[in-house]
Amino acid sequence: MQQSSKILWNTEASPNYYKIAFPYPENYPAIGSGQFFMVRVAEGSDPLLRRALAVYRVGGVDVFPELKGPGLSAVEFLYRAVGRGTGFLAKKREGDSLDWVGPLGNSYTLPKEGAHHYLVAGGTGLSSLYVLAKELIKIFPVSSVHLMVGGRSQKDILCLPDFEPLGIQISVTTEDGTKGARGRVTDVLESALRTVPSDSAHVYTAGPIPMMAKVASISKERKIACQVSLEGPMGCGFGICLGCSVEIFEKGERKYRLLCKHGPIFNSEEVYWGEA
Amino acid sequence: MQQSSKILWNTEASPNYYKIAFPYPENYPAIGSGQFFMVRVAEGSDPLLRRALAVYRVGGVDVFPELKGPGLSAVEFLYRAVGRGTGFLAKKREGDSLDWVGPLGNSYTLPKEGAHHYLVAGGTGLSSLYVLAKELIKIFPVSSVHLMVGGRSQKDILCLPDFEPLGIQISVTTEDGTKGARGRVTDVLESALRTVPSDSAHVYTAGPIPMMAKVASISKERKIACQVSLEGPMGCGFGICLGCSVEIFEKGERKYRLLCKHGPIFNSEEVYWGEA
Amino acid sequence: MKPDLSVQIGSIHLQNPVLAASGTFGYGEEVDLFDVNLLGGIVTKGLSPKPRMGNPPPRIVETGAGMLNTIGLENVGVEAFVREKLPRIGHLKAAIIANVFGGTVEDYVTVAQRLEGEKGIAALELNISCPNVHQGGMEFGNDPGLAAEVVRAVKRATRFPVIVKLSPNVTDVRLVAKAVEDAGADALSLINTIPGMAVDVYTRRPLLKNITGGLSGPAIKPIAIRMVWQVSKVVSIPIIGIGGIATARDALEFLIAGASAVQVGTANFYEPLTMPRILSGLEEFLHSQEIPSIRNLIGTLQV
Amino acid sequence: MKPDLSVQIGSIHLQNPVLAASGTFGYGEEVDLFDVNLLGGIVTKGLSPKPRMGNPPPRIVETGAGMLNTIGLENVGVEAFVREKLPRIGHLKAAIIANVFGGTVEDYVTVAQRLEGEKGIAALELNISCPNVHQGGMEFGNDPGLAAEVVRAVKRATRFPVIVKLSPNVTDVRLVAKAVEDAGADALSLINTIPGMAVDVYTRRPLLKNITGGLSGPAIKPIAIRMVWQVSKVVSIPIIGIGGIATARDALEFLIAGASAVQVGTANFYEPLTMPRILSGLEEFLHSQEIPSIRNLIGTLQV
């Protein structure tokens, strides 16, 4: 659906990272893990195109204590002000209106069984894993869900307090050791995967391409199912511009698939990682 | 000068009419009656061009009781949300930043002598007359200054309470009689001028072209000096685009003059009123 | 009384003058944010004899009030269009116009022949902004003679009305317009995208894999209106205006300048409700100006 | 170390690659919001043999990320320029480039002759986007032969380096570029404005008195970059990039695509500090990327 809503909050979560939310009544379309919205960042025609934001959290007062009153609910996004579009977005304030289209795209496929679920996040990739974590703990023991968050430095480790109440396992790594263990999140994943049987483990990842490529290769080596959340330029977000094509291998054949419609979630073996 | 300032207020003065203000320290360039500023209405490149706004009021707590504390001062503009540019402007809020260039243009010429000063305003034209009224009452008796405000209806009669403390004479006319006398402001001027000697009277006018053209012709008939504030599309506001040319008669010869640099204030006889 | 929005493009009757532009609305079945049957028409993604994968990504980049694309004419091919897409849209009240392109005159003819006689198609639109493979990559649309040749060949192969979509990338668009009119075109549509380019200053590579791409969106609107007006002065066949249309006012500018209908492209991407909003905006405008029919506005520019 | 911004346009040395475009910065003395002596150069408003009043208003209209203008080449005439304007700017470190236009070849020659030998001028820039009065209004810049003729005639009349400013309004800008290079041009600048139009839907009149006007601003940037890149592949004389430049990043795109310098036009109107900001932005970029000289970037696009 498409609508314009008043912004509930648009606050800095960490230097240059923001959380933005607007009301999302219960009777609006259900949002699956990994789905995204397209939001307009300017009223005029520059910047022209909407920006894609993965849904971070969605829910009522249980999720957002700042919502005043029961019956209210909201959807929240976590984003980094990197370029012009997200820079404009960061200047919006509570009460300004935000025009959105969504929810869009496919979702993570929830496995029928599995004793170990590894959610591997870098940067704002974390945002597409919150709803997934909640979906997983509904059907699997909470102790089977393991969130691994990596970043360059302390300031890139975002929003852990949001995840803690879920009760899942959380591992943090930073390259400079300013938070959690020093190292790379992919090393943590690698050693974790060493201890588990392939067919009981599932990997889900979202973050920078090099990180996801590494996660994919580690999983492949161990023959563990891995789903990745891709990003890339989008013109529309709902399948009509053909601007978001990504290269995919289907049965060994190279094909283009639409990031916005067939994705953003893909099985990692299908993805062509380029020279990365 | 050029600067970006935080908006102090941007409030509706009457349906579709707004007052917008930002801090303007005492040591900033002095502002003459009739001068204008160029403001950006969007951050991106659409709308592209700045919009011209005539200075309405400028001063400290004496003028703006809402300023918190002595030593502070501000400049205020009165505008009507008519098109895209002013529509965008109307959405800005206290605390948003506004990028401006100014003060620009020439000013009303204050006469050496004169027993009667008629300030004839329509719509937002009123805005360029407040500073003029204050300048006039500094050098002439307050009773010699007469503000005549006209509009279609009550809601087009703006901001009279701002003028009342000045102590000048104020006449109000509306075409539908919903405020002040029923009729046209030009009729009020015409009858006032009938009672005064030509060389002691001065007319200053700002508003819609048809109104100003009429004011000019009434003044011309009585051989009374009349200054008008013109409006028109502007590309830059400071003399480099040559986009704002207006047709002027200088010694009977048709010439182009820059609205932004040689104007916006012209002697009414110089102005080519077109087919209006 | 409800104002009359219906228009005529030669023999094609449209319930209103707002069409979705080729390549910006899929095959008419992708969008579910509004009822597409409200539209005047839908121009399909460009069809070629065989399916095409299109160009490698990145395929789009945003520019000031515009975007560049190098989709590369990805399409399902005329065969799959007729078999899989047309049955799902051919019954609509919105006219279905099949956009056709090729690298040789034969390509155009092949597609036209395959479409010939198919139910549910109102007209063909020939995209002549494609490089002609036999002429060293020179665009059909850049050369009045080549453009006329394509039109003549397609006219012989089809009974559908033929709309020729002009490229803006020429010194004088009127020459091509005249040439294709003389060759038998039933209508013209303009403009297609304008070649442009953008550079990543950090990697020092083009932002599009294909180096250059076609510029579309509000940025090109003034150029498109100028060309529609110029062409309307020299041809007597109807014109469909295209380029940066995003509001009812934009559409009105084109209609007044000489277009009998308009196509909306890029705006569908960033504002998916653009077309229904233009429709209600046109109605409101006619109503408030007390103009009974949109046809009263076409080509009424006073200069 | 401070990065080196200086560039060379043939024999013309510029302290940096940022120039004010013709018609968008007066005669170099109108702007007092920053020190114009910081600029690489200033291209004057187009000069004709006699003063010209220009076109009747309205002369400008805003469009999506752009504007249309029909100033109509209003100028003080070459005589008044030499007597009144040049003495006030001729001493600057910013290079003064005199922009010249005409309706006949003789007009160009007349202006060039009057400027010949004047101190304080670094080069002439020929605006060939003017309708040729002897050729029924066909633009000099649309015809490689006509364009070459103007250049040859002016080259005979002047010892100043001659920069030829190309019109984008052609099917293949490379043909004109090659022709004027062969005719002796010392450098090229591109692009000039693109003809466009806008309509007042209430009065049904054009929003410009002159009906059509030239489109400039960010809207045209991708088209300009594409043309600079295309031309840079076929000529060996230096190119000055123009079109929608508003940020250091924009300027870098042009330089990387093949321009040796850039001109800033419309941005001077809506953001008067654009040029000094681009200068500091270029310095910052070179510094952060550890590139010693801006010349290391020119034409380095990897495709």
Ligand SMILES: Cc1cc2nc3c(=O)[nH]c(=O)nc-3n(C[C@H](O)[C@H](O)[C@H](O)COP(=O)(O)OP(=O)(O)OC[C@H]3O[C@@H](n4cnc5c(N)ncnc54)[C@H](O)[C@@H]3O)c2cc1C
């Ligand atoms: C499915 C999906 C989900 C996303 N979720 C998030 C999220 O939750 N949080 C977040 O911070 N960001 C997210 N992004 C990226 C976000 O959409 C921004 O567009 C991107 O970061 C570019 O930022 P910008 O607009 O400020 O940059 P600009 O420089 O203004 O972008 C210029 C253009 O490039 C495109 N572009 C450039 N890089 C990217 C990229 N990495 N991904 C997408 N488009 C790009 C933009 O869409 C735009 O059209 C997501 C992208 C996708 C495709």
Ligand SMILES: Cc1cc2nc3c(=O)[nH]c(=O)nc-3n(C[C@H](O)[C@H](O)[C@H](O)COP(=O)(O)OP(=O)(O)OC[C@H]3O[C@@H](n4cnc5c(N)ncnc54)[C@H](O)[C@@H]3O)c2cc1C
């Ligand atoms: C010297 C001067 C002083 C002004 N002072 C005031 C003021 O105090 N209060 C106020 O409400 N308005 C004032 N205006 C008009 C104001 O600048 C707006 O630009 C104008 O009302 C157009 O509104 P818009 O941008 O919303 O319309 P849009 O439709 O967005 O304008 C489109 C373009 O047309 C130009 N334009 C159209 N009509 C006018 C016009 N009448 N005057 C100037 N430009 C126009 C705009 O500048 C813009 O470039 C003044 C104009 C000038 C020249």
Ligand SMILES: Cc1cc2nc3c(=O)[nH]c(=O)nc-3n(C[C@H](O)[C@H](O)[C@H](O)COP(=O)(O)O)c2cc1C
């Ligand atoms: C992503 C994209 C794909 C396009 N594909 C086609 C196409 O297949 N055939 C065609 O004739 N035009 C195609 N066009 C051109 C549009 O139909 C239209 O002529 C152009 O975009 C200008 O209109 P706009 O500014 O409203 O987008 C495409 C445009 C875009 C943006």
Ligand SMILES: Cc1cc2nc3c(=O)[nH]c(=O)nc-3n(C[C@H](O)[C@H](O)[C@H](O)COP(=O)(O)O)c2cc1C
């Ligand atoms: C108001 C205006 C006046 C112009 N006058 C001239 C001129 O006299 N001679 C000329 O060669 N170009 C002239 N130009 C074109 C500019 O120099 C420049 O080529 C064009 O505007 C594109 O650059 P921009 O997008 O940065 O404005 C003018 C442009 C504008 C907007």
Ligand code: FES
């Ligand atoms: S973003 Fe338009 S098709 Fe995917």
Ligand code: FES
């Ligand atoms: S507005 Fe640019 S010269 Fe007056």
